[in-house]
Amino acid sequence: MASALSDKLSRLVKDMRGQARITESNVQDMLREVRMALLEADVALPVVRDFVARVKEKALGQEVVGSLNPGQALVGIVNRELVATMGEGVSDINLAAQPPAVILMAGLQGAGKTTTTAKLAKHLIEKRKKKVLTVSGDVYRPAAIEQLKTVTRQAGAEWFPSSPDQKPLDIAAAALDFARKQYFDVLLVDTAGRLAIDEALMREIRELHAALRPVETLFVVDAMQGQDAVNTAKAFKDALPLTGIVLTKMDGDSRGGAALSVRQITGAPIKFAGVSEKIDGLEVFDAERHAGRILGMGDIVALVEQVTAGVDMQAAQKLAAKVKSGEGFDLDDFLAQIRQMKQMGGLSQLMDKMPSQIQAKAGQVDMDKAERDIRRKEGIICSMTPLERRKPDLIKATRKRRIAAGAGVQVQEVNRLLNEFEQMQGMMKKMKGGGLMKMMKRMGG
Numbered sequence: 069m070a071s072a073l074s075d076k077l078s079r080l081v082k083d084m085r086g087q088a089r090i091t092e093s094n095v096q097d098m099l100r101e102v103r104m105a106l107l108e109a110d111v112a113l114p115v116v117r118d119f120v121a122r123v124k125e126k127a128l129g130q131e132v133v134g135s136l137n138p139g140q141a142l143v144g145i146v147n148r149e150l151v152a153t154m155g156e157g158v159s160d161i162n163l164a165a166q167p168p169a170v171i172l173m174a175g176l177q178g179a180g181k182t183t184t185t186a187k188l189a190k191h192l193i194e195k196r197k198k199k200v201l202t203v204s205g206d207v208y209r210p211a212a213i214e215q216l217k218t219v220t221r222q223a224g225a226e227w228f229p230s231s232p233d234q235k236p237l238d239i240a241a242a243a244l245d246f247a248r249k250q251y252f253d254v255l256l257v258d259t260a261g262r263l264a265i266d267e268a269l270m271r272e273i274r275e276l277h278a279a280l281r282p283v284e285t286l287f288v289v290d291a292m293q294g295q296d297a298v299n300t301a302k303a304f305k306d307a308l309p310l311t312g313i314v315l316t317k318m319d320g321d322s323r324g325g326a327a328l329s330v331r332q333i334t335g336a337p338i339k340f341a342g343v344s345e346k347i348d349g350l351e352v353f354d355a356e357r358h359a360g361r362i363l364g365m366g367d368i369v370a371l372v373e374q375v376t377a378g379v380d381m382q383a384a385q386k387l388a389a390k391v392k393s394g395e396g397f398d399l400d401d402f403l404a405q406i407r408q409m410k411q412m413g414g415l416s417q418l419m420d421k422m423p424s425q426i427q428a429k430a431g432q433v434d435m436d437k438a439e440r441d442i443r444r445k446e447g448i449i450c451s452m453t454p455l456e457r458r459k460p461d462l463i464k465a466t467r468k469r470r471i472a473a474g475a476g477v478q479v480q481e482v483n484r485l486l487n488e489f490e491q492m493q494g495m496m497k498k499m500k501g502g503g504l505m506k507m508m509k510r511m512g513g
């Protein structure tokens with residue numbers, strides 16, 4: 069994505085290479101970019117201010133590790149802060165109550181309450197093996213009651229009838245009584261929404277809350293609402309003790325900034341994300357993936373993080389120095405490289421984080437097979453004696469057979485590994501040591 073925060077930051081720091089710390093003087097411009105990126109992602113202004121202040125505090129004085137420049141390091145900090153803020157307290161539905169556990173759904177009309185009620189019913193039936201009853205308290209819109217009936221059927225749950233001539237509190241009491249007598253584990257209560265916040269609506273849902281004493285009070289909010297989500301969230305938070313958030317319409321093209329706003333304003337954890345109109349379109353909220361979406365760079369941030377966490381820069385530097393000093397590259401070094409690949413989270417996991425174009429290209433490669441290969445190579449080298457690893461020339465027919473037997477492979481595989489090692493050794497000689505660091509840097513940036 070052209071406007072990715074990482075690109076902007078990288079451009080900004082082009083002329084400050086070699087700076088090893090994030091300082092008051094180099095951080096200002098970078099923070100401005102962070103602020104812009106968050107506003108572009110539709111995070112509400114007061115939330116952005118708060119967030120940027122926290123990032124600044126964490127960033128100042130930070131050492132910039134390994135091959136990262138300060139811009140990339142800041143992306144890492146922003147990302148971690150986003151994940152920490154949005155991911156805090158993420159958990160499945162709490163059902164720790166005397167059955168039936170009551171779940172109250174709150175939110176504006178059109179937010180996706182009714183759809184989400186049915187999605188949750190399905191989730192609780194399939195994943196938690198619960199017996200689930202739904203009921204609608206929306207006495208203002210007969211169509212809403214019918215809609216709940218339809219989607220509840222699709223979810224495979226039971227629906228408790230209600231009608232526009234009843235009072236929401238009476239409906240709730242009757243449904244609760246029925247759920248108790250019929251041994252339901254969970255009662256999901258869909259409520260009336262209005263197009264905008266109004267006092268009568270808030271009073272009504274407060275009364276419902278007091279009567280039902282729900283174990284979960286979920287605030288359902290449309291991720292496409294962007295900046296407006298803040299006002300809605302604030303009104304519902306003031307009216308009700310919210311225990312969780314469901315962000316709907318995440319399949320839309322919003323950058324998802326509402327997640328950060330709503331999380332920060334309500335203090336309630338984001339539990340689920342709605343990802344389609346269909347009944348199975350509900351996912352447990354994934355803060356890491358969502359942070360990438362807000363920053364507009366897919367999973368690139370995660371990749372940067374993984375590379376810096378996984379690559380042991382000290383080991384790489386030692387290796388580079390060794391090759392440079394003419395000590396040569398031996399099988400122990402080869403093994404260290406193979407292990408580094410593994411540390412980086414495995415090939416297929418790494419590929420998952422790559423942008424889709426690269427993934428498509430890599431599609432022809434069988435990742436599982438590649439990983440199995442790595443493990444076999446590791447096994448072969450581990451079957452060698454320390455002397456053999458330092459002096460691979462010693463490995464002739466008898467030793468090869470012993471090594472193959474030890475690793476549980478054919479002799480041909482030992483040969484193949486030795487060939488590969490020789491090629492790598494040749495490459496290392498050509499690069500005269502400096503090349504390896506460059507290679508690593510390219511991976512890190």
Ligand code: GDP
Nearest residue numbers: 177178179180181182183316317342343344345
């Ligand atoms: P309510 O008024 O809060 O009960 O909202 P509804 O459940 O009736 O949903 C309003 C509209 O949003 C309906 O057309 C739903 O199909 C749609 N909707 C709800 N959740 C999602 C979602 O996660 N993704 C998409 N694409 N549409 C959704």
